[in-house]
Amino acid sequence: MSDELLVDVRDLVVEFPVGAPAAAPSDGGHLRAVDGVTFTLAAGQALGIVGESGSGKSTVAAALLGLHQGTGARTGGSVRVAGVDAATAQGADLRRLRGGLAAMVFQDPLSALDPYYAVGDQIAEVVRVHRTVSRRDARARAVQVLDRVGIADAARRSRSRPHEFSGGMRQRVLIAMALACEPRLLVADEPTTALDVTVQAQILDLLHELRAETGAGLVLVTHDLGVVAGSVDRVLVMKDGRAVEHGPVAEVLGAPREPYTRALLAAVPRVDAPQAPVGPADPPRGELLLEATELRREFATRGGLTRRSAPVAAVDGVSLTVRAGETLGIVGESGSGKTTLGRMLVRLLEPTAGRLHYRGRDIGALGERELRSLRRELQMVFQDPASSLNPRRTIGESVADPLRVAGESDERRIRTRVGELLERVGLNADWYHRYPHEFSGGQRQRVGIARALAPEPRLIVCDEPVSALDVTTQAQVVDLLGELQRDLGLALVFIAHDLAVVRQVSDRVAVMRAGRFVEQGDADTVYDSPQHPYTKDLLAAVPALDPTEATARRHARLAAV
Amino acid sequence: MTRFLLRKAVGMIGVLFALTLVVYAAFYLAPGDPAQLACGEKCSPAQVLQVRERLGLDAPVHLQYARFLQGLVAGRDFSAGTGLLHCPAPCLGVSYRSGEQVSDMIAARLPVTASLAFGAMVIWLVLGVGTGLLSALRRGRLSERLLTALTLTGTAVPVFVIGLVLLIVLCAQLQWLPFPSYVPLTEDPQQWFWGLLLPWFSLALIESAKYARLTRSAMLETLAEDHIRTFRAYGVSERHLVTRHALRGALTPVIALTAMDLGTLFGSAVLTESLFGLPGLGKLLVSSVSLIDLPTVVGLVLVTGFCVVLANIVADLLYAVTDRRVVLG
Amino acid sequence: MAPQEPTAGEARAAAPAAGRRQVWRRLLARRTARAAGLVIALLLLIAVAAPLLSAIEGQDPTSYHNDLLDSAAGGVPTGSLGGVSADHWLGVEPGTGRDVFARLVHGARLSLLVAVGATVVQVTIGVLLGLAAGLGSRLLDQLIGNTTEVMLALPSLVFAISLMAVVPADFPRPLLLTLVIGLLGWAGTSRLVRAQTLSLRQLDYVAAARLAGAGRWRIARRELLPALAAPVITYAAILLPSNVVSEAGLSFLGVGVKPPTSSWGQMLSGATTWFRADPMYVLLPSAVLFATVLAFTVLGDAVRTELDPRAASRLRVGAARQAAASPTGPPTGPSVGLPVGLPADEEATA
Numbered sequence A: 001m002s003d004e005l006l007v008d009v010r011d012l013v014v015e016f017p018v019g020a021p022a023a024a025p026s027d028g029g030h031l032r033a034v035d036g037v038t039f040t041l042a043a044g045q046a047l048g049i050v051g052e053s054g055s056g057k058s059t060v061a062a063a064l065l066g067l068h069q070g071t072g073a074r075t076g077g078s079v080r081v082a083g084v085d086a087a088t089a090q091g092a093d094l095r096r097l098r099g100g101l102a103a104m105v106f107q108d109p110l111s112a113l114d115p116y117y118a119v120g121d122q123i124a125e126v127v128r129v130h131r132t133v134s135r136r137d138a139r140a141r142a143v144q145v146l147d148r149v150g151i152a153d154a155a156r157r158s159r160s161r162p163h164e165f166s167g168g169m170r171q172r173v174l175i176a177m178a179l180a181c182e183p184r185l186l187v188a189d190e191p192t193t194a195l196d197v198t199v200q201a202q203i204l205d206l207l208h209e210l211r212a213e214t215g216a217g218l219v220l221v222t223h224d225l226g227v228v229a230g231s232v233d234r235v236l237v238m239k240d241g242r243a244v245e246h247g248p249v250a251e252v253l254g255a256p257r258e259p260y261t262r263a264l265l266a267a268v269p270r271v272d273a274p275q276a277p278v279g280p281a282d283p284p285r286g287e288l289l290l291e292a293t294e295l296r297r298e299f300a301t302r303g304g305l306t307r308r309s310a311p312v313a314a315v316d317g318v319s320l321t322v323r324a325g326e327t328l329g330i331v332g333e334s335g336s337g338k339t340t341l342g343r344m345l346v347r348l349l350e351p352t353a354g355r356l357h358y359r360g361r362d363i364g365a366l367g368e369r370e371l372r373s374l375r376r377e378l379q380m381v382f383q384d385p386a387s388s389l390n391p392r393r394t395i396g397e398s399v400a401d402p403l404r405v406a407g408e409s410d411e412r413r414i415r416t417r418v419g420e421l422l423e424r425v426g427l428n429a430d431w432y433h434r435y436p437h438e439f440s441g442g443q444r445q446r447v448g449i450a451r452a453l454a455p456e457p458r459l460i461v462c463d464e465p466v467s468a469l470d471v472t473t474q475a476q477v478v479d480l481l482g483e484l485q486r487d488l489g490l491a492l493v494f495i496a497h498d499l500a501v502v503r504q505v506s507d508r509v510a511v512m513r514a515g516r517f518v519e520q521g522d523a524d525t526v527y528d529s530p531q532h533p534y535t536k537d538l539l540a541a542v543p544a545l546d547p548t549e550a551t552a553r554r555h556a557r558l559a560a561v
Numbered sequence B: 001m002t003r004f005l006l007r008k009a010v011g012m013i014g015v016l017f018a019l020t021l022v023v024y025a026a027f028y029l030a031p032g033d034p035a036q037l038a039c040g041e042k043c044s045p046a047q048v049l050q051v052r053e054r055l056g057l058d059a060p061v062h063l064q065y066a067r068f069l070q071g072l073v074a075g076r077d078f079s080a081g082t083g084l085l086h087c088p089a090p091c092l093g094v095s096y097r098s099g100e101q102v103s104d105m106i107a108a109r110l111p112v113t114a115s116l117a118f119g120a121m122v123i124w125l126v127l128g129v130g131t132g133l134l135s136a137l138r139r140g141r142l143s144e145r146l147l148t149a150l151t152l153t154g155t156a157v158p159v160f161v162i163g164l165v166l167l168i169v170l171c172a173q174l175q176w177l178p179f180p181s182y183v184p185l186t187e188d189p190q191q192w193f194w195g196l197l198l199p200w201f202s203l204a205l206i207e208s209a210k211y212a213r214l215t216r217s218a219m220l221e222t223l224a225e226d227h228i229r230t231f232r233a234y235g236v237s238e239r240h241l242v243t244r245h246a247l248r249g250a251l252t253p254v255i256a257l258t259a260m261d262l263g264t265l266f267g268s269a270v271l272t273e274s275l276f277g278l279p280g281l282g283k284l285l286v287s288s289v290s291l292i293d294l295p296t297v298v299g300l301v302l303v304t305g306f307c308v309v310l311a312n313i314v315a316d317l318l319y320a321v322t323d324r325r326v327v328l329g
Numbered sequence C: 001m002a003p004q005e006p007t008a009g010e011a012r013a014a015a016p017a018a019g020r021r022q023v024w025r026r027l028l029a030r031r032t033a034r035a036a037g038l039v040i041a042l043l044l045l046i047a048v049a050a051p052l053l054s055a056i057e058g059q060d061p062t063s064y065h066n067d068l069l070d071s072a073a074g075g076v077p078t079g080s081l082g083g084v085s086a087d088h089w090l091g092v093e094p095g096t097g098r099d100v101f102a103r104l105v106h107g108a109r110l111s112l113l114v115a116v117g118a119t120v121v122q123v124t125i126g127v128l129l130g131l132a133a134g135l136g137s138r139l140l141d142q143l144i145g146n147t148t149e150v151m152l153a154l155p156s157l158v159f160a161i162s163l164m165a166v167v168p169a170d171f172p173r174p175l176l177l178t179l180v181i182g183l184l185g186w187a188g189t190s191r192l193v194r195a196q197t198l199s200l201r202q203l204d205y206v207a208a209a210r211l212a213g214a215g216r217w218r219i220a221r222r223e224l225l226p227a228l229a230a231p232v233i234t235y236a237a238i239l240l241p242s243n244v245v246s247e248a249g250l251s252f253l254g255v256g257v258k259p260p261t262s263s264w265g266q267m268l269s270g271a272t273t274w275f276r277a278d279p280m281y282v283l284l285p286s287a288v289l290f291a292t293v294l295a296f297t298v299l300g301d302a303v304r305t306e307l308d309p310r311a312a313s314r315l316r317v318g319a320a321r322q323a324a325a326s327p328t329g330p331p332t333g334p335s336v337g338l339p340v341g342l343p344a345d346e347e348a349t350a
Helices: A057-064 A091-101 A119-130 A135-148 A167-179 A197-214 A225-229 A249-254 A259-267 A338-345 A368-375 A395-405 A411-424 A429-433 A441-453 A471-488 A499-505 A523-528 A533-541 A547-560 B002-028 B034-039 B045-055 B061-074 B102-137 B142-155 B159-173 B189-223 B226-232 B238-268 B270-276 B281-291 B294-322 C008-017 C019-029 C031-048 C050-057 C100-135 C138-153 C156-166 C173-184 C187-201 C204-211 C216-252 C264-274 C279-307
Strands: A005-018 A029-042 A046-051 A074-081 A102-105 A185-189 A217-222 A234-239 A242-248 A288-299 A312-323 A327-332 A353-358 A378-381 A459-463 A491-496 A508-513 A516-522 B076-080 B083-087
Touching: A005 A057, A005 A217, A029 A057, A029 A074, A029 A217, A029 A234, A046 A057, A046 A225, A057 A074, A057 A185, A057 A217, A091 A102, A091 A119, A102 A167, A119 A135, A119 A167, A119 B226, A135 A167, A167 A197, A185 A197, A197 A217, A197 A533, A197 A547, A217 A225, A225 A249, A225 A547, A234 A249, A234 A259, A242 A249, A242 A259, A249 A547, A259 A471, A288 A338, A288 A491, A312 A338, A312 A491, A312 A516, A327 A338, A327 A499, A338 A378, A338 A459, A338 A491, A368 C204, A378 A441, A378 C204, A395 A411, A395 A429, A395 A441, A395 C204, A411 A429, A411 A441, A441 A471, A441 C204, A471 A491, A471 A499, A491 A499, A499 A523, A508 A523, A508 A533, A516 A523, A516 A533, A533 A547, B002 B061, B002 B294, B002 C138, B002 C156, B034 B045, B061 B076, B102 B142, B102 B189, B102 B238, B102 B270, B102 B281, B102 B294, B142 B189, B142 C279, B159 B189, B159 B270, B159 C216, B159 C264, B159 C279, B189 B238, B189 B270, B226 B238, B238 B270, B238 B281, B238 B294, B238 C156, B270 B281, B270 C156, B281 B294, B281 C156, B294 C138, B294 C156, C019 C031, C019 C279, C031 C050, C031 C100, C031 C279, C050 C100, C100 C138, C100 C173, C100 C187, C100 C216, C100 C264, C100 C279, C138 C187, C156 C173, C156 C216, C173 C216, C187 C216, C204 C216, C216 C264, C216 C279, C264 C279
Parallel strands: A029 A242, A046 A217, A046 A234, A102 A185, A185 A217, A327 A491, A327 A508, A378 A459, A459 A491
Antiparallel strands: A005 A029, A005 A074, A234 A242, A288 A312, A288 A353, A508 A516, B076 B083
16 A cells, blocks of 8 residues: 555546537537646655646646536646546545545635634534444544644634635635545645745645655645745646656755746746846936835725724825836735825825825825826836736727827827837737737736836836736746836836845845834845844745755744744 | 614604605605695686695795694694694695595504404414425425425415405305405404405415425525434434424524514505595595595505505514524614 | 737727627627517507407407306316307407407517606606706705605615505506506606716817817717717617516506406406416416517617617626616616616627
């Protein structure tokens, strides 16, 4: 038994029906999501499956549990997990496989749990599928595993529902569910993608610990090379449904053979690298454009049963300056108030208190009408390229909008100018009449940048401009922003949760937490010798690409606890 | 919770107050002389004048409205033939025609409409949720398509059409059911039941089509959610997924909609009642309207409006109770 | 994370650009939608050509034919099937002897006119007020919101009956019906448009338009209205059949159009006293009314599925108490036991 392979996947092919009405799936064609993937996993080993969106990595993970059965997908090749054929197993065998032999940890921990039932009951439900135990014993087992994954006061918390937990705690609950029936294999599909970097580190550490303790195998699916570095023994790199490279983690990440793997690695921004020459080497101390003093923004909350509880300050006394030609990076985890701050800087939001000066003029309290003449100088690039372009208008029209509003009415001049702008951001000038859905995420983000450039602004606030993009696209968009800044002398405010990306682009960096800047300074200074404990925590939690380094950091983290 | 209820109660009073204003504006400012109407076609001008004085219609409109409000809050007195008639606190006025107090008239009819509404509700919930559950369980099969077609057709039948057809087939032709009538429950439960069976079904068949569609789509929606995938990936059976997880998700909208529909039904049972000749609120409305008995009409609008507003609040509460993620605010 | 599945955002973006023509094509591809469209086209034709049709038959909807009634039997038409003959294709009315065919085709005229007119009134008022509430100042929003709230609390059928009764009889009844149904039933549309406007306003592309310096009116016209078209059309498609039923219902109760104008509801109301002696007279208006409402309902269902396949997801349980009150919830016209807007099922009756 011991030398039997835990997972044995041979020539796996998965095809999804496309373009067919649901009523007649056989009419449409098929899209090959996974194309001849082969890998094995010995008991107790960990494999990372890495790839960008659309690479088919999650489809492989789902195939391990036979989740393509009955969905209309066609599968080929063979998938054996702990001796069970996942593609054909039926009835009791299939049920034993799902949860009993192999258990899945899903990505989004909020939607992956039933909102109506207490988490303890949900875990107990799974236990009772696999073991003939009483309701009470199943419940006891649930409390036991919840306790194991680090939920404090597990017996009481097991009666809470999913929405009463934080994101990280919910992910722990999902892991507890996976553990409930002592499976021999854990399949984790992007288990940390929705989480902040510090929480991500905790969850990865927990998975590592549990594996050491239970001897279970692990298949970890992720888009983030940093996540696999410290967590798995072997790595499988996927692209367009095929396995590009497969080998021990140190080899694949340390000395990749395939060009694609190399490109992927090169695109990953490094938090420990000295600043890449994206911005000007020695930023000129240009004209002071924007100066914020003790900015504050409150939101009325409708929490609880009261009509109006005390307003909550999303931004709580932030002071900053932005000069022409420089980039100010703002890093913060979710809920830190960074988006609110960004929107205040371009006056999409009005500050509750504090002063905001643009080129010496107080713009903090200007009304919409007075702002209009200023609008063109302060622009913004948004996070989600899907919602930042009107789906019903051509991209040309969207880019032309600021020109038309500014009073330009000569159609030919507008066309020429929009064409220039599209080419400037690396798109084709002839794409004026295309709609947003015809473009990829990265291209849409370029359109968004072209639109921001159209009124010839002096300052652009970029709110998480690359967080929705794949790592290679991400690198291209970051490069584009740097290039534009150099050529046009723009001032940038670059807001992101990703410390590495921010380091890559910024001259100065501010670290934001709970509406305040905890640390602000020169990028290299902040990253290389952080002063505030929170900044130190953040930096320590960033996953390292080098497996040895990653292990060292894990030990450091565990020692610090 | 208390604060929510308090706030809702204040809101409800506001809405009802606005309702009285609208009703007054619409009916008392409408062309036509209420005194003439109350007195009858053959009244002499002098008699009309007398009636006008007696009903207080000679006062300016705003004063009439103030008196009406006063009656609602504190009660008022009416001069009736021989002496004074005292109308206690929520006083809706006195019928122009019969001289009866409107609140008494409504109270007498309320049990009929209530019997109709609650009985129909039981049937539509059982039929509707059952059908919805069945079609969600059998999704993709022929029987599900048939059920879906049937419920879509069901939503398209006006109640007076299906009622009439059932009346002809079941009562007149086959004589399986007695012709509908109302006997108070307290008098003879059996007769009460048989007399109302046909009206219940006429109302409930259409409603149940609506509920079947709601249940089905809410369940299908839940079945498409991520947490269903989770439990499927843990070997939980399809049947269990539908009956435990999906049904639970469908419950909240069904319960809330039931509350709303019940509230609305008190005002909208008119068609059913007038088709089957049941002496409920709707029947009273139709007869008061044809007699142009304005105080009764105003009273009915207020009472039925109250039911709708109350149903809204109850629906909100039920939402919060069945889905604790909802914050009342 | 199957690659063929677009993200929600992508799907949202893809749907509208599919274009009007494609929506038409897909609608036509549905057999039920095609059949419903055919029935509605036929009805429209009948309504337009009503005088012509009855002229071809050689009858009119208002003449009495006492000679065709059996006065001994209380006025039941002589002959079989309610007096069907070469002169009277569908028989005559019991009690009066008026020609049933002529009254039915003229009834179609009234029914469609009132239903369409009322829908136009409802949608126009609803869109204007909803937009004003969504874009205007907080005070305006509150004012419109409270008015909508009162309109929703109005027991609309009760109110409609009462209004129909107090307005003097010389006011044109079909117009009155249209106005009463229309003015009492805009609240749902208004609430839908307001909610949509508020959520659209949150979108980044609207923020981008503001940054471009666009004013309120330009944003409403360019960015919001096109996005509102689909939900509004969908909602109107739900309102229309319910307005058909409302007209029939009010006429059934005797407060709709007055004789000699003919209406299906009025015929049905007469039928309640004749159903034992002349079942044919019940059957005909019932069938026509049912077919009309069904055709509109089926078409509306198909339109909704095509324009807004995610209507169901707006009824998300998580989105608070939306179901009972949501745009996809029941329309609140003066209608009872009527077709109601429920979340669409993608693969509804195929």
